[in-house]
Amino acid sequence: MGRGYLYLLLFVLYAPIVLIIIFSFTQSKVLGNWTGFTFSLYQNLFTGYDLNANVRVDPNLYRAIGYTGLIAVAAAAISTFLGTLAAIGIYNMNARHRKGMMFLNSIPMINPDILTGISLFLLFVFLGISRGLATVLIAHVVFCTPYVVLSVMPRLTQMNPNIYEAALDLGATPMQALRKVLLPELRPGMISGFILSLTLSIDDFGVTFFTKGSGGLETLSTFIYADARKGGLTPELRPLFSLIFLTILVLLIITNVRAYRLKNKLNQ
Amino acid sequence: MKNVLHHRRTWAWPYLLFLILLVVLPLCLIGIYAFTDMDGEFTLKNFVMFFNKSEAVNTLIYSIAIAMITTIICLLLGYPAAYIMAMKSFRTPEVMALLFILPMWINFLLRTIATVELFHMLNLPLGEGALLFGMTYDFLPFMIYPIYNTLQKMDLSLIEAARDLGANRFQVFTKVILPLSVPGIYSGIVMVFMPTVSTFAISELLTLNKITLFGSLIQRSFGEGGITMWNYGAALSLLMLIIIGATSFFGNQDEASENMVR
Numbered sequence: 001m002g003r004g005y006l007y008l009l010l011f012v013l014y015a016p017i018v019l020i021i022i023f024s025f026t027q028s029k030v031l032g033n034w035t036g037f038t039f040s041l042y043q044n045l046f047t048g049y050d051l052n053a054n055v056r057v058d059p060n061l062y063r064a065i066g067y068t069g070l071i072a073v074a075a076a077a078i079s080t081f082l083g084t085l086a087a088i089g090i091y092n093m094n095a096r097h098r099k100g101m102m103f104l105n106s107i108p109m110i111n112p113d114i115l116t117g118i119s120l121f122l123l124f125v126f127l128g129i130s131r132g133l134a135t136v137l138i139a140h141v142v143f144c145t146p147y148v149v150l151s152v153m154p155r156l157t158q159m160n161p162n163i164y165e166a167a168l169d170l171g172a173t174p175m176q177a178l179r180k181v182l183l184p185e186l187r188p189g190m191i192s193g194f195i196l197s198l199t200l201s202i203d204d205f206g207v208t209f210f211t212k213g214s215g216g217l218e219t220l221s222t223f224i225y226a227d228a229r230k231g232g233l234t235p236e237l238r239p240l241f242s243l244i245f246l247t248i249l250v251l252l253i254i255t256n257v258r259a260y261r262l263k264n265k266l267n268q
Numbered sequence: 269m270k271n272v273l274h275h276r277r278t279w280a281w282p283y284l285l286f287l288i289l290l291v292v293l294p295l296c297l298i299g300i301y302a303f304t305d306m307d308g309e310f311t312l313k314n315f316v317m318f319f320n321k322s323e324a325v326n327t328l329i330y331s332i333a334i335a336m337i338t339t340i341i342c343l344l345l346g347y348p349a350a351y352i353m354a355m356k357s358f359r360t361p362e363v364m365a366l367l368f369i370l371p372m373w374i375n376f377l378l379r380t381i382a383t384v385e386l387f388h389m390l391n392l393p394l395g396e397g398a399l400l401f402g403m404t405y406d407f408l409p410f411m412i413y414p415i416y417n418t419l420q421k422m423d424l425s426l427i428e429a430a431r432d433l434g435a436n437r438f439q440v441f442t443k444v445i446l447p448l449s450v451p452g453i454y455s456g457i458v459m460v461f462m463p464t465v466s467t468f469a470i471s472e473l474l475t476l477n478k479i480t481l482f483g484s485l486i487q488r489s490f491g492e493g494g495i496t497m498w499n500y501g502a503a504l505s506l507l508m509l510i511i512i513g514a515t516s517f518f519g520n521q522d523e524a525s526e527n528m529v530r
Contacts, residue, residue: 010367020374118298123294248370
């Protein structure tokens with residue numbers, strides 16, 4: 001019975017997503033109106049041209065995809081660098097300073113996106129900075145970095161500090177010890193921080209909305225919002241998100257099957 | 269060993285500067301804008317304006333109520349789910365947990381729009397019901413995950429001990445499992461309540477603009493209102509900030525943030 005409840009919850013949770021995937025295989029402008037099976041939306045998405053209606057697929061969609069990817073990768077890279085550096089620094093502080101830093105670090109995580117967005121909006125207005133790509137990027141680094149700090153921190157506390165010292169005793173320069181000892185230890189935390197940042201950045205709507213300005217910069221989120229407000233959702237979004245979803249599903253299955261096999265092997 | 273690494277504490281300084289400039293200062297600016305008028309003179313009129321508009325005050329109360337109801341629904345639906353996941357022996361419990369997080373990889377606006385279409389197809393009206401459904405749908409994983417985490421880390425021998433000492437299943441749950449999962453429940457409540465009380469945009473989509481939430485009110489003062497409404501919007505944001513601050517005081521934030529990462 002317990003399992004049944006879980007499956008029921010999952011069924012409801014996935015119903016809208018399944019709906020998107022099913023209706024990515026039909027041509028109708030509106031979601032929910034089945035007009036026969038076809039791959040044409042996928043074709044439109046990749047060619048950028050709607051053969052049936054003889055119009056181009058909204059070029060803003062591709063620009064939004066490009067900006068979403070660019071901002072996500074750049075924000076995740078900067079956050080990972082800044083956050084790892086900060087984590088090493090915080091780790092070496094005394095308890096009181098560390099506590100203070102961790103409190104400051106938690107503010108962007110507690111802050112809902114609307115407050116992060118508006119506070120940064122006011123900052124940029126106050127400083128007279130015109131909003132655009134740079135301000136969106138800065139804003140994304142603001143809400144991503146705390147998560148990098150939190151993912152790298154446990155690696156530092158779990159690390160055996162003697163290894164680093166041993167490297168120094170054996171004649172490594174501090175820079176070498178850092179590169180050859182410290183960084184490999186921190187890498188798993190940095191990677192999960194990077195991936196988490198990518199996810200947060202791609203999914204963000206609220207902060208981007210207030211920091212993008214009116215210069216026409218759109219990410220996928222703000223593009224969808226503007227689209228939905230206009231009434232008609234660009235149909236090519238359906239195949240796009242079906243593909244994103246399936247890619248992530250496959251990646252997760254692969255990593256989990258691997259982990260599962262490894263666990264079995266270790267048990268034997 | 270600390271001495272060797274000690275000088276590395278300076279490595280946190282860029283981040284400290286970054287946090288002060290881009291987190292602390294902007295939050296202070298909300299306060300400054302809230303208590304000034306367009307010319308930068310001190311004034312209380314932004315708050316007077318808000319509390320004199322019963323419509324705006326009602327929106328705030330209504331938003332808090334909706335967020336509370338959503339949080340309660342999420343708790344009632346999410347606790348059993350987390351409990352079953354943690355207790356039943358699934359061959360791969362990680363996969364089960366992942367299945368609940370996976371939908372979050374689809375853009376939440378698109379998911380919301382799909383929910384709207386689902387309501388259309390089932391001939392259900394869009395309104396308060398759709399709003400509650402949509403919010404529960406969006407934030408349920410935030411409730412399940414922290415509770416699942418605490419339950420999973422629980423020492424199972426405590427349950428066995430309780431059984432051996434004669435507790436029945438109901439007593440085991442109310443006297444052992446439930447009290448031990450309280451930290452997870454707190455985190456879950458905070459993590460659902462904070463985004464729901466501050467939500468904007470999806471409420472418009474789910475109710476066809478019929479229902480305005482406090483978040484949308486703030487958004488409008490910055491968007492459509494133009495520069496004249498910014499100070500008023502900052503006052504509303506300050507109220508929101510106070511609600512958020514009070515909520516995070518209620519829940520143990522360290523726990524919540526830890527649970528997020530895992």
